[in-house]
Amino acid sequence: MEARIVVLPGDGVGPEVIREAVACLQVVADAFGHRFAFQEALIGGAAVDACGDPLPERTLELCRSADAVLLGAVGGPAWDKHPRDQRPESGLLRLRQALGLYANLRPVTVHPALEDASPVKPQIVRGTDLMIVRELSGGLYFGEPRMFSPERALNTLLYTREEILRVARVAFELARNRRRQLVSVDKANVLETSRLWRQVVDEVATDYPEISVQHAYVDSFAMALITRPRDFDVVLTENLFGDILSDEAAVLAGSLGLLPSASLGGTVGLFEPIHGSAPDIAGQDKANPIGTILSAAMLLRHAFGLTEEAAALETAVDRTLRDGHGTGDLQGAKHRHGTASLGAVIRTAITAVRPTVPGLAVILP
Numbered sequence: 048m049e050a051r052i053v054v055l056p057g058d059g060v061g062p063e064v065i066r067e068a069v070a071c072l073q074v075v076a077d078a079f080g081h082r083f084a085f086q087e088a089l090i091g092g093a094a095v096d097a098c099g100d101p102l103p104e105r106t107l108e109l110c111r112s113a114d115a116v117l118l119g120a121v122g123g124p125a126w127d128k129h130p131r132d133q134r135p136e137s138g139l140l141r142l143r144q145a146l147g148l149y150a151n152l153r154p155v156t157v158h159p160a161l162e163d164a165s166p167v168k169p170q171i172v173r174g175t176d177l178m179i180v181r182e183l184s185g186g187l188y189f190g191e192p193r194m195f196s197p198e199r200a201l202n203t204l205l206y207t208r209e210e211i212l213r214v215a216r217v218a219f220e221l222a223r224n225r226r227r228q229l230v231s232v233d234k235a236n237v238l239e240t241s242r243l244w245r246q247v248v249d250e251v252a253t254d255y256p257e258i259s260v261q262h263a264y265v266d267s268f269a270m271a272l273i274t275r276p277r278d279f280d281v282v283l284t285e286n287l288f289g290d291i292l293s294d295e296a297a298v299l300a301g302s303l304g305l306l307p308s309a310s311l312g313g314t315v316g317l318f319e320p321i322h323g324s325a326p327d328i329a330g331q332d333k334a335n336p337i338g339t340i341l342s343a344a345m346l347l348r349h350a351f352g353l354t355e356e357a358a359a360l361e362t363a364v365d366r367t368l369r370d371g372h373g374t375g376d377l378q379g380a381k382h383r384h385g386t387a388s389l390g391a392v393i394r395t396a397i398t399a400v401r402p403t404v405p406g407l408a409v410i411l412p
C-alpha cells in the first residue's frame with residue numbers, strides 16, 4: 048500500500064525517538080513492499096520558537112489530510128513560563144481535539160525479560176496485560192471557563208452523556224476481543240461527572256452481556272493497579288485519571304519509555320509514546336525509543352489495518368528485549384545501548400523476522 052504519514056518530532060527527546068521509529072517503519076515498508084511517504088512538521092516548543100504558535104495552521108492542515116500521524120513529545124522548561132496558548136502542551140491538546148481523537152489506547156504489558164526491572168516484585172508484575180482506555184478530548188483538560196489570577200484559578204470538569212458513550216463503546220469492543228473484563232475507574236463518591244460516567248457505562252454494558260463489568264474509585268484503583276495488576280484487563284477512565292494511571296502502570300512494565308499509545312476516534316489517528324520530552328536527557332542519545340517504535344506498530348495496525356506488519360515490528364521489539372538489549376532506563380539490561388544503537392538492533396531483528404524478498408529490489412547500474 049501507499050500512505051502518507053505526518054511526523055511530528057516535537058521537543059526534547061522527541062526527535063531522537065522519532066528518528067528510530069521512522070527508520071523502523073521504513074524497514075517494515077521495504078520488507079512488505081509498501082510505500083510510506085513521511086512528511087515532517089512542527090509542533091510544541093519547536094513550533095513556538097519557529098512561528099510563535101505550538102500548533103501552526105500548516106501542521107494542522109497536513110495532519111488533517113494525512114493517513115496517520117506519528118508524534119514524539121512536546122514540552123520543556125524553556126516554555127514553562129509562557130502564557131497557556133504559547134505553551135507546547137496546548138499545541139498537542141489542540142491537535143487531539145481538532146482531529147476528534149476521543150479514545151486513547153494505552154496497552155501495558157510486562158515483558159518476561161523485564162520482570163526484575165520494576166520496583167514492584169516480579170511475582171506481582173508477571174503476566175500483566177492491560178489496556179487502558181483514556182478519554183482524550185473532554186474533562187478537566189478542556190473545561191471552560193478557565194481562569195487564572197494571582198488570587199484565584201479555575202478549571203471546570205464537564206462530561207456529556209455522548210462523550211462518555213462513545214469512549215465506553217470503544218472500551219467494550221476492545222474487551223470483547225480480549226479477556227472480557229472491564230473496570231471503569233471514576234470518583235463517583237464525590238464527583239457528579241463520575242456519577243454520570245457510571246450510569247452511562249452501565250447502560251453500554253447492557254449491550255455486552257458477555258463482558259464482566261466492575262466500577263472502581265480512582266484512589267483505591269491506583270492501589271489495586273500496583274498490588275494486583277493481573278486482575279485487570281480493560282481499564283476505562285476519564286482524561287485526567289487516565290493520564291495519571293498510565294504513568295503509574297508504566298512502573299509495572301519497567302520504564303515509562305516502553306509504552307506506546309494510539310489516539311483514535313476521528314478520521315486520522317495519532318500515535319505517540321506516553322512519555323514526555325524528558326529535557327534532562329534530551330540530545331544525549333539516552334532516550335528509550337521502544338515506546339515510539341511500538342506506537343509505530345499501533346499505527347500500522349489501527350490506521351492501516353496492517354496486522355502482520357505490526358506483529359513483525361512487535362516481535363522484533365520482543366526479541367530485542369528477550370536478548371537483553373536495552374537503554375539505560377531498563378534496570379538489568381545485559382547489553383546497554385544508546386537510542387540510535389537500540390533502534391538499529393530492532394531493525395536488524397525486523398529483517399530476521401521478515402527477510403526482504405530477494406528479487407523485489409531492483410539494482411540499477
Ligand code: IPM
Binds near residue numbers: 122290
Ligand atoms: C500524555 C502527556 C500529555 C497529557 C501532556 C504532554 C499534555 O502527559 O500524553 O500523557 O497530559 O495528556
Ligand code: MN
Binds near residue numbers: 290291321
Ligand atoms: Mn501523561
